[in-house]
Amino acid sequence: MLIATVLRTLNLGDIDFVHDELSALSRTGYQHFTELISKGVLTDTHPPLVQILLNYWVRLFGTGEAIVKLPFIIAGLAGIWLVWLLGKSWFSKQTALAAMAYLACSEYVIDYHQQARPYAAGFFLCLLAIWAFTRYFMGQSPGKIKFLFLYALSLALAALTHHLALMMMALFAACSLLLIQPKQLKPWLFAHLGGLVLYLPNIGILLSQFEQKGVGEWLGKPGWHSFYYIASWFTHYSSFCALAIALPAIPGLLFGWKQASSGKKKIVLLILIAGCVFIPFFYSIYVNPIFQFSSLFFILPLLLLFIFSGLNDAGRYWIVPLVILIFTGGSFILKRNYYTIAAHQPVAEMCRQSIAFFKGHEGKKSLACLNAEAWFITFYQKKYNYTFPFVTWYNRNFHGKELKELIENKRPDYILLAWMPQLAIPIAQQDFKCVLTHKQSPQLDFYALGNSASCNQEKIIYESRLFPYRQTGFWEHRPERISQTDSTQQLIFNEQDEFGIAFEAPLSAFPINRHSILQCEAVLAPPFRGRLNLTATITRDGSAEPLLYISEDADLQTEGSESNPVNLYLRTRVVDVFRENQQLAGCKLKVYIWNKEKINLKVSQISIKWLEGNPEMYSLYE
Numbered sequence: 001m002l003i004a005t006v007l008r009t010l011n012l013g014d015i016d017f018v019h020d021e022l023s024a025l026s027r028t029g030y031q032h033f034t035e036l037i038s039k040g041v042l043t044d045t046h047p048p049l050v051q052i053l054l055n056y057w058v059r060l061f062g063t064g065e066a067i068v069k070l071p072f073i074i075a076g077l078a079g080i081w082l083v084w085l086l087g088k089s090w091f092s093k094q095t096a097l098a099a100m101a102y103l104a105c106s107e108y109v110i111d112y113h114q115q116a117r118p119y120a121a122g123f124f125l126c127l128l129a130i131w132a133f134t135r136y137f138m139g140q141s142p143g144k145i146k147f148l149f150l151y152a153l154s155l156a157l158a159a160l161t162h163h164l165a166l167m168m169m170a171l172f173a174a175c176s177l178l179l180i181q182p183k184q185l186k187p188w189l190f191a192h193l194g195g196l197v198l199y200l201p202n203i204g205i206l207l208s209q210f211e212q213k214g215v216g217e218w219l220g221k222p223g224w225h226s227f228y229y230i231a232s233w234f235t236h237y238s239s240f241c242a243l244a245i246a247l248p249a250i251p252g253l254l255f256g257w258k259q260a261s262s263g264k265k266k267i268v269l270l271i272l273i274a275g276c277v278f279i280p281f282f283y284s285i286y287v288n289p290i291f292q293f294s295s296l297f298f299i300l301p302l303l304l305l306f307i308f309s310g311l312n313d314a315g316r317y318w319i320v321p322l323v324i325l326i327f328t329g330g331s332f333i334l335k336r337n338y339y340t341i342a343a344h345q346p347v348a349e350m351c352r353q354s355i356a357f358f359k360g361h362e363g364k365k366s367l368a369c370l371n372a373e374a375w376f377i378t379f380y381q382k383k384y385n386y387t388f389p390f391v392t393w394y395n396r397n398f399h400g401k402e403l404k405e406l407i408e409n410k411r412p413d414y415i416l417l418a419w420m421p422q423l424a425i426p427i428a429q430q431d432f433k434c435v436l437t438h439k440q441s442p443q444l445d446f447y448a449l450g451n452s453a454s455c456n457q458e459k460i461i462y463e464s465r466l467f468p469y470r471q472t473g474f475w476e477h478r479p480e481r482i483s484q485t486d487s488t489q490q491l492i493f494n495e496q497d498e499f500g501i502a503f504e505a506p507l508s509a510f511p512i513n514r515h516s517i518l519q520c521e522a523v524l525a526p527p528f529r530g531r532l533n534l535t536a537t538i539t540r541d542g543s544a545e546p547l548l549y550i551s552e553d554a555d556l557q558t559e560g561s562e563s564n565p566v567n568l569y570l571r572t573r574v575v576d577v578f579r580e581n582q583q584l585a586g587c588k589l590k591v592y593i594w595n596k597e598k599i600n601l602k603v604s605q606i607s608i609k610w611l612e613g614n615p616e617m618y619s620l621y622e
Helices: 002-009 019-026 033-041 049-061 065-090 093-105 107-113 118-137 145-159 163-179 182-210 225-234 239-254 263-286 300-307 319-334 338-342 346-360 374-383 400-410 424-429
Strands: 366-370 414-418 434-441 444-450 460-465 475-477 482-484 489-493 501-506 517-525 528-540 548-558 566-573 587-594 601-611
Touching: 002 065, 002 093, 002 107, 002 319, 019 049, 019 346, 019 374, 033 049, 049 065, 049 118, 065 093, 065 107, 065 118, 065 300, 093 107, 093 300, 093 319, 107 118, 107 225, 107 338, 118 145, 118 163, 118 182, 118 300, 145 163, 145 182, 163 182, 163 263, 239 300, 239 319, 263 300, 346 366, 346 374, 346 414, 346 434, 346 444, 366 400, 400 424, 414 424, 424 444, 424 566, 501 601, 517 528, 517 587, 528 566, 548 566, 587 601
Parallel strands: 366 414
Antiparallel strands: 414 444, 434 444, 460 601, 475 501, 482 489, 489 601, 501 587, 517 566, 517 601, 528 548, 528 587
């Protein structure tokens, strides 16, 4: 418990709020309860309990990171203590200690215990309900009615914390029939009826939130490979940590099923684990994605008790928990970079970098394009006591034309870009050629662009252009369509040309890794009228379904001259497609212009570049 406490409170004041914490804080400060429900709860997808508590907590103690996170850390630590009480009651002290050793040092658990979100509270309340059930129904505290009331209350409170906690408690309520005696059926019914009555006021909120079905706009459907990535993060991407957990699990998975003292408990745990894992998994596939790392958080303590259930207290029963503690804690401290990553969350980091730039360029006109909710940015401006102008595209579609018009209207000396769509960077670089600052951190690239004598550029690791014209093995086009003068070359599209040009090559032809950035550009010479797309795909050999498909749609309603060309860009991070460098093998890139309306068109340039990317991107999860 001491180690768990230290790891959760170390540098706590330096741990930035994550996006979801800022979202929760933005929905606090309400004086009236009805307003809190209508504006603070119903606009979210989580039950109301944590949001209600957070509203009144920040009114009393403020919004500093440490003070906001503190009650959630306490709840998480209390949950670990309940694992001790529950584990030694259901199985053995060694089982309980082994589970506690992992929970104390797991990056996954520490991360969610430090977040002011429903996870730590649900973690505690689900365990509290099962512990209270154990005390009353499983012969440890017969006749102590207070545990029956505690069970009913904690059932309702857990359900009011998170919808997946509600699902877990509903599954446990059904399975718990296997653990009671026939004469206990009446108090069992009483407890669950009481929990249901306490939960009933939330039914309207539940139905309203369930209409949203999920968060599928940004969260993709899971596959079976998702379990590999989750298990890898659970074990800190360390083979030694994985072995320290897996080897003691073998006895529990193989033996003890027929023992009267533990067989039913294992069956109940197995049903709970299967339900809590596969219900959200298949819901995500067939309805709307909800399955993610946090989906397994509430069931994790019971999963640990299940896999360590074969450990008994014979001999030196502290050796296995100590080994788990050493390898889990050692890999967390020596291999993971958690405290640096947690201290550089995107919104706080973009505000810190913006403030530093504005302070260093006072008297100049800077335009900050920060793609976060305005309340989030204002929150950190107040925290750091520095206000600067900014624009955001948060929760609305980004259009390159809008950014161009903004630059033309504002005429800034510098432009700052953070958390913006990748397309914004080459568009801004048309007017600001120099990269004055490029700060890389997990989940964030911060750019400060300008025009300066000391000019930096993004590092190009590969570039190929069609013009000046030279034959290569990667470009496909119609030589008869080439129009050449003394100074220029152009590729002519006419009404018969839907696909007149393409670049196609295996990814192995480029000196890239999964963090590299693909940037494509087409330069179009007016006049023209119609629509076309610059498109890029990455496909795996033998599969027609693209791993990546990006296409920039240009509505070309332009009359002009060849001295006023139109630039069309694509830009994307390969890390959004591939989790491992090995996955690049056997894949190919294709970039082409899709002249969908078959308009007359002159292409004076088309190119692809591979740029050096941010090796820290998504580093928490790898």
